[in-house]
Amino acid sequence: MANTPYPESYYAASANAVPPRPALQDDVETDVCVIGAGYTGMSSALFLLENGFKVTVLEAAKVGFGASGRNGGQIVNSYSRDIDVIERTVGPKQAQLLGQMAFEGGRIIRERVARYNIQCDLKDGGVFAAMTAKQMGHLESQKRLWERFGHTQLELMDQRRIREVVACDQYVGGMLDMSGGHIHPLNLALGEAAAVESLGGTIYEQSPAVRIERGANPVVHTPQGKVRAKFIIVAGNAYLGNLVPELAAKSMPCGTQVITTEPLGEELARTLLPQDYCVEDCNYLLDYYRLSGDKRLIFGGGVVYGARDPANIEAIIRPKMLKAFPQLKDVKIDYAWTGNFLLTLSRLPQVGRLGDNIYYSQGCSGHGVTYTHLAGKVLAEALRGQAERFDAFADLPHYPFPGGQLLRTPFAALGAWYYGLRDKFGY
Template identity: 70%
Template structure:
């Protein structure tokens, strides 16, 4: 079978430094299982591991390679909560729903650490993350965030004043910050590859280069690929931004968006320690935020910006280098070794979409930029739902979601207009 170059790993630092991967096996023929999962990113892999640990027979279908989408291209940051914080859930969904979703906001990071420890996954796990405030308004928001998270039982936060954050991050941009000792960072593709190895070790079957072309719901739903079909008791859709047009009703309430990342040449130990003293990951508090961290081999990985509608920019370095140098002017002249882009799936509410379609089909999507932690939680929730423990899954499913204004034709420009407004608020502090 000839593999499409479009479905090979992009030229990224993560792909270049990935652990050895097995030759992909594609689905050929008809098979059956308890649960068939579409998508071998974090959502699908976490779901598979949780189900396999409970004794179910699981098949995972992936159109490209394990971790080929956002799971293998993201900034690698373990960030707690959701893209819209728990106070937004309180206002929009009510206190009863917030009481259920609030404590779960800190569970995804714990699941990652549990999997890494239990199965010995080599993914350069480092502890600690900083939210960096660029102005007094953002600092006040971080103070509110600390009080909010502590109200939901989370106690791993420390406010940083201007002097403290400069001791952590060698940038003059920040007036303060919030250190989350429960945050952290990982090599995202190696985490996905390690989780895939766990799936196989537990007896699960993963078929790569096996794009689902047809979905037939029912008591025993069936999915068909170019050369095979899978009949299951339950089907889980975990394709996120790369699910395409397979399920139009899910596509209508979400929008793929692109974000860009660069990796510098390796820095010296002295340079790296001078930039980020304790090797934390960092993200600022802007609406269109910048995020960065050091890799295991001392490169600065720097990302930022959003491209609505998921177009690939022609010159990623031109977009990101000015942001990098604004934060770290001392890196003027540093060489950029890798540039890449990847898509995440955004919802209008910026909260995840979770639910059940007719015919034993479950889905979770729309992490809206907070996917590393939420997807691992989603896998546990999907497992619980399939095993007849639906309470926590149903709490997420109760969130209301609406189509983007303007339909697919205008959702990207209207979203960009909204982002422009919030960018002005970030710039001028109003």
């Protein structure tokens, strides 16, 4: 049987030790079968176990193998499309409910870390960095918008103030969100998996779901076993493949690239990011970076539509890093990797139910660390019969990509090229 290891990333190299988990080699029965042991799956499983459900998790590779263990590690509030866009799309009533949930994911992460003593280098503070006056104006509007929904841990920063928190001369200002922050993303997933098991949940690794047998008591088949359940939660996101064809039609896997430097030492690291906040700029094709627990710079950016792996990740990302921090020109890159996230045409998450007993959440569109933790709570509520918040997401309109699966990649790349030009010329 194939054994899929973690990619060669900094996160995998510095992951906390965990016991090996078996592959499913039997027929089992459970209340809920969760497909995917990333953040959506782990969050769902935890909330369900805390409410008395029997839960079995199937993972095709290892816990956190996909985006949950490869992302930039930044706790960023709201959604990939902000609440004002949602309000224009669906009206004030639905937007009010979605707006109230927009800042919940970060709180869930911190509660999990505290309750289950998860060692994941949690740090508070995230910076949105403006490169133009227009972007700064957008941040001013965003602050007013978020405060309208009760989010008040925000500070606008002028050019002098942002230089105090990041040693980069590209920025004209920014916004600091103290409820943002950053974590070691794989260690967060591993800690949540240990919490799932501490509550009696079962996780099978190297156990891909190859077929779902739908019906009153659905069955999920793996290469060497099957799980019969009352409910199924599909939480594979960009790594789901065509297991559920109707979900694949309205989404597209995309790749993002990350590099990690050698350890910089305390002194150099502190000159770059004195308060140890994470940073993302305000471009459409944005760059993001932060310090690791052992004082490396983790720097990511770029999008590859269709989720192809670039031949030379360092060649793509290192110039972006040096543009922000030319003082790192002689620093060695120790790790470079890519990971996939799932993009939707609206850039809003897709949540719903197939039949009476198959639930799903997918399509975080690059904004998944906080949303996935909220999604797990919302899915668990729905299985308990409390569907108001689930319905607020499920009622969002979604459409297939123009041209179907054959043309979705070139159309999306063309759109990215257009927005990249807008970023370049400051529109």
